[in-house]
Amino acid sequence: MHSNHAEAGIDHPAISIKNLSKSYKNTQALNNLSLNIPFGCFYALLGPNGAGKSSLIRILATLMGSDSGEVWINGIDALKKPREARTQIGYVAQESSLDKILTGYEHLIFTADLHHLPRKIKKERIDEVIEQLNMSEWVYRRTKTYSGGMRRRLELGCALLHKPKIFILDEPSVGLDPESRQLIWEVLKASVENGQTVLLSTHQLQEVEQLADQLAILDHGKLIAAGKPKTLKEKIGGQKLTLRIREFSNQTEAKATSDALIRRADIDNIIINPSQGYSLTLITAKEANSDEIVNEVQKQGFPIFSCARSSISIDDIYLKATGSTIADAELSALGARDLRKERKEAMR
Numbered sequence: 579m580h581s582n583h584a585e586a587g588i589d590h591p592a593i594s595i596k597n598l599s600k601s602y603k604n605t606q607a608l609n610n611l612s613l614n615i616p617f618g619c620f621y622a623l624l625g626p627n628g629a630g631k632s633s634l635i636r637i638l639a640t641l642m643g644s645d646s647g648e649v650w651i652n653g654i655d656a657l658k659k660p661r662e663a664r665t666q667i668g669y670v671a672q673e674s675s676l677d678k679i680l681t682g683y684e685h686l687i688f689t690a691d692l693h694h695l696p697r698k699i700k701k702e703r704i705d706e707v708i709e710q711l712n713m714s715e716w717v718y719r720r721t722k723t724y725s726g727g728m729r730r731r732l733e734l735g736c737a738l739l740h741k742p743k744i745f746i747l748d749e750p751s752v753g754l755d756p757e758s759r760q761l762i763w764e765v766l767k768a769s770v771e772n773g774q775t776v777l778l779s780t781h782q783l784q785e786v787e788q789l790a791d792q793l794a795i796l797d798h799g800k801l802i803a804a805g806k807p808k809t810l811k812e813k814i815g816g817q818k819l820t821l822r823i824r825e826f827s828n829q830t831e832a833k834a835t836s837d838a839l840i841r842r843a844d845i846d847n848i849i850i851n852p853s854q855g856y857s858l859t860l861i862t863a864k865e866a867n868s869d870e871i872v873n874e875v876q877k878q879g880f881p882i883f884s885c886a887r888s889s890i891s892i893d894d895i896y897l898k899a900t901g902s903t904i905a906d907a908e909l910s911a912l913g914a915r916d917l918r919k920e921r922k923e924a925m926r
Contacts, residue, residue, distance in 0.1 A: 590650065590652070590653045591614040591615055592615050592652060592775040593613075593614070593638060593650070593652075593777065594613075594615075594649070595613040595634075595638075595649055595650075596612050596649075596650075597612055597646065597647040597648070598610070598611045598634070598644050598649065599611070599644065599646045600630075600637065600642075600799075601645060606798070607799050608630045608633055608634055608799040609799040610647070610800075611634065611796075611799065611800065615775065616792070618770060618774070618775060619770065619775055619791045619792055620766070620767070620770045620778070620792075621775065621778070621790065621793065621794070622778050622779075622780060622786045622792075622793040622794075623777065623779040623780070624779075624780060624781065624786050624793055624794070624796070624892065624896075625781065625795055625797055625896075625907075626797075626907035626908040627908055628798070629781075629796040629797050629798065629799070630796050630800075631748070631749075631780075631796055634779075634796070635746055635777075635779050637649060638651070638777070639669040639671075639746050640656055640663055640664055651663040651667060654666065665742075666743050666744055667742050667745070668740070668744070669737060669745075669747075670730075670733045670737050670746075670747040670750055671733075671748055672752070674729050674733065675733070676721045676729055676732065676733065678720065678722035680721060681717065681718050681719060681720055682716065682717040682721060682728075682732045682735075683704070683708075685721065685732060686704045686707065686732075686735060686739065689736040689739050690703065690739050693739060695739065704739070707735040707738050707739060708735070710735075710765055710768075711731040711732075711735050711765060712761060713731055713735065717732070725758075726755070726758075727754050727755045727759075728758070730751070730758060730762060731758060731761065731762065734750070734765065738769075741774075742774070743774060743775065744774065744776075745769060745775070745777065746777050747766075747776070747777070747779070749779055749780055750762060750778060751763075751780070751785060763785075766789070767789065778790075781904055781908060783892050787892060792805060792806055793807055795895060797899065797907070802899040802900065803895050810892070811890045811891070812890075814847075814861055814894055814898055815846045815847065815861035815890060816861075816862060816863050816864030817861075817863070817866060817887060817889065817890065818859060818860070818861060818862070818890055818891075818894060819859075819866070819885065819887050820857055820859055820860075820885070820886045820887075820888070821857065821858045821871075821872075821875065821885050822855060822857045822885075823858075823880050823881060824855070824883045825855060825883050826855040827856040829852070829856060831856065831880065832856035832857075832858060833850065834880075835858060835878065835880050836848045836850060836858060838874065838875065838878045838880075839874060839875065842871070844863045844865065844867070845860055846862065846863065847860075847861040849861075849897055851902060851903065851906070852901075852902075853902055853903075853906040853909075853910070854903070854906065859894070861898070868885060868887050872885055893905075
């Protein structure tokens with residue numbers, strides 16, 4: 579991974595968030611959130627839809643105010659001096675913001691002019707970005723002909739033009755083809771190698787596992803964990819054993835099985851997951867013997883439908899804190915949301 583280094587002579591984080599709160603009519607999007615993101619770091623903001631990620635990203639990008647709290651971007655008070663803070667960041671939104679009539683090249687020229695790039699540097703930077711994101715074959719076409727991957731690459735190119743110290747990206751690889759996703763990942767990793775800071779919001783665990791030096795996990799607007807992925811995983815335990823008593827068990831049976839096993843010295847924690855048929859996630863010591871554990875369950879008179887051993891993952895950090903996986907939380911959040919209403923409120 580990349581080395582996390584502070585910029586020479588700078589004693590503040592790239593982004594500092596203090597006691598930040600934001601609510602919409604009936605929703606507390608952010609709840610007294612505090613977080614520091616260091617320079618030269620690939621930082622992932624992880625959580626299901628509805629966790630508060632997009633609200634936080636929009637506030638950091640100076641597109642929305644907060645109800646209370648502070649946001650500092652490279653030492654600049656972003657809530658009081660948004661224009662100044664904007665010079666420090668490159669931002670890629672979740673929804674496409676491209677004009678279908680313009681070509682990709684025209685978008686790049688327009689963005690360069692917005693950032694007041696001198697003429698000589700402008701041409702140089704546009705050519706660099708086109709090459710970096712492999713856009714030369716289609717950059718002169720109108721954007722209405724672009725695939726999702728092409729649009730994403732152009733948006734990232736626009737954000738890269740003025741060489742910002744900090745990149746802020748909201749779910750940049752949702753719905754992308756594998757080739758575009760891989761290319762975007764490579765470009766972002768190269769930016770971090772050059773000392774820039776990347777803050778990426780995502781609900782994709784693979785993205786975090788592959789890219790993040792550090793991460794923060796949000797749930798209902800609150801911070802539930804933050805730090806280096808390896809350290810957070812080690813805090814949880816050595817291994818994971820997922821037991822299903824039946825394909826679909828019930829709470830009573832799952833609780834009785836849990837009570838029978840929790841006394842074992844090689845089991846650190848048991849999490850019952852109702853949204854997966856009351857399966858049991860056992861956090862065990864590295865040397866725990868899964869055959870012994872299965873025998874103990876059967877000895878108590880319970881059947882075993884399935885048993886799988888795996889390494890501790892980032893999802894287990896979320897599971898331990900909330901009792902459900904990110905995928906399950908995602909499904910239940912989608913079922914409870916009124917997307918049209920949310921969009922209207924966000925536009926106000």
